[in-house]
Amino acid sequence: MEVIRSLKNERIKNWCRLHEKKYREKEQKFLIENEHLLQEALQANQLETLILMENTKTDLSFDGNRVYVSEEVMKKLKMNQSMPVCMGVVHMKKNEAELKDKILLCDDIQDPGNLGTMIRSAYCFGFDTVIVSNKSVDIYNEKVIRSTQGALFHLNVIRGNLEDFIKKIKKENIPVYATAFQDAKGLETMQPTHQVALIFGNEGAGVSEKLLQLADEKVFIEMSRFDSLNVAMATTICTYWFRKR
Amino acid sequence: MEVIRSLKNERIKNWCRLHEKKYREKEQKFLIENEHLLQEALQANQLETLILMENTKTDLSFDGNRVYVSEEVMKKLKMNQSMPVCMGVVHMKKNEAELKDKILLCDDIQDPGNLGTMIRSAYCFGFDTVIVSNKSVDIYNEKVIRSTQGALFHLNVIRGNLEDFIKKIKKENIPVYATAFQDAKGLETMQPTHQVALIFGNEGAGVSEKLLQLADEKVFIEMSRFDSLNVAMATTICTYWFRKR
Known part of the structure; x- marks a missing residue:
């Protein structure tokens, strides 16, 4: 040895x-x-x-x-x-640009634990592709990988410009939903569809205005008391709702 | 000065x-x-x-x-x-032993970030009381408080013996559900009721056998791919499902 x-x-x-x-x-x-x-x-x-x-x-x-x-x-x-x-x-895997049925979009997520948990939730609930904006924390940051619990190895995780991806997704007629507080529909009123793309935003600023405008619908998570859920918790609830059945 | x-x-x-x-x-x-x-x-x-x-x-x-x-x-x-x-x-607040409509029970939660997130979810979704087992991490641990984002100050958080509390809860006819993998019903099949007590278990061992036997029903979170959700994510989904409406 x-x-x-x-x-x-x-x-x-x-x-x-x-x-x-x-x-x-x-x-x-x-x-x-x-x-x-x-x-x-x-x-x-x-x-x-x-x-x-x-x-x-x-x-x-x-x-x-x-x-x-x-x-x-x-x-x-x-x-x-x-x-x-x-x-x-x-x-690193050569990730495919090809989009599948369930897509998670991460808009400028800063905290590695949050991004890792979001990827883990996506995996658990049958999402195929995770697209991470260029300004988000590095996917291969040690804390991100640890928080994914390995889910990173089994999903198609791409880094890129979210605007471009959303335009592509819309061309394929996949509905795009973004979390927001204003002019938004309650999650429970949304029909879980076979194909879906969900956008979650930065810890402080939320989903950016540009992306909100591209979304087909804005969605909020019904709460009993007002408090901001953190983005990882919000992703967990929404990916569960729209999971692959 | x-x-x-x-x-x-x-x-x-x-x-x-x-x-x-x-x-x-x-x-x-x-x-x-x-x-x-x-x-x-x-x-x-x-x-x-x-x-x-x-x-x-x-x-x-x-x-x-x-x-x-x-x-x-x-x-x-x-x-x-x-x-x-x-x-x-x-x-510290003198917390009341009186139980209200929605109760979260934390069975030997070790990670402070997890316990904090669980308390935060409980708060967001209208739970009134959180009961933390004696072997769980200290409620007043700095990381717990930080992860609650202050929710700790607005809830009735009690430390005690979960078995005793579950017996009391059952006497008041509040249904008690525990998360488990075996002999469990899917969360979506559960009717959200006005009163409910939810038990979540230790990161490694899950809900202890004794408490599982006391529960009225065992519940699992439907997943698309098998992976263990962490206890904070599981709590977030279940408290959303059973939230105060």
Whole structure:
């Protein structure tokens, strides 16, 4: 068993660079931690290298690259406070521009936990495609991936200009709904349809005016007491309502 | 304007002790940060002392104790990474044992963000009472309070033995539903009733066997793809379904 112990090792240095968004984009790779996420990446055929702490074992049946590292090296690679026993280098999927029946659109979501939960809800409720605006937090941010609980590996997640996508979606006659407070219909009055695109907006500003104007309908979640639900909670309720049945 | 600059000041030392659960319980007080939460505490008549950084102002119209502190003292008092301009010492409400129409029961919830979100959902959807099991995370944990976004101040939140409470609830003929995967009915098949008690369980183990046996009905959230929703997401969907109309 060969163990990499040097922080100056070229591969280690390259992998550490993946902590930064610009290198992730350049290399089209990202890092993940812990067995559950590794399992999901493996299933999705995206795991490139399995990084294991020396003297540890894993139940993952992975035939590809396996690299053992010292504790010191793992400490350098890790992304959270706690020490992982395994990590993975994962290559990004080439996501398809093709749109399917159920589409979630994320307009400038800033909080990684929110975006991750939104992707997880989309997955649970049978959405096929998630489109994330260019100004949203990076999809491959460690906290986003962790909050998706692996759902990221099983969905078509695209980054792009939402206006352009909405125009395309409308051409395919898929109804587009945006959450809003004004001139909006209650969620329960909406008939769940087989095809749907839902737009959710930034934590502070909500869905931007431009996108609201493109939507076929504005929708609000009926509340008993006025309080703003956070965007992840709102997405969970709406994706449940419009889920694939 | 008198400013406390000494970390050895008795009041400062006492307030710092409120970072620990056992002192919060002994003193029946807790700390909060930032204007939004202070505003909510003030409205709920629970704000005891307003702590301000020297040379700052606040729009809060609070006639009670106002204390100015130096940056060094604020740094010692604060609970998050970022530096607050204001904090508050808040006294706990004497919560009533009386049960009302809509009750949320939290069975050994460990994650403070989850418990906070559950309380926030309960508030949004018109629940009156939240009962938190003794083994759950502390209600007055800073992250719990932050995730409730202040909803904690407007609900009757009780800590206690869930079994005892469920027996009391059943005596009042309020239907009790628990989330479960086995022998459960789909949420959409449940008629939203005026009175309801909902039990949600621990992140790993779910609702405990004892409590499941006490429930009138077990309920699952219909999903398109199998994945476990986290307990906060599940609570948000179910409280929406059973909301006060």
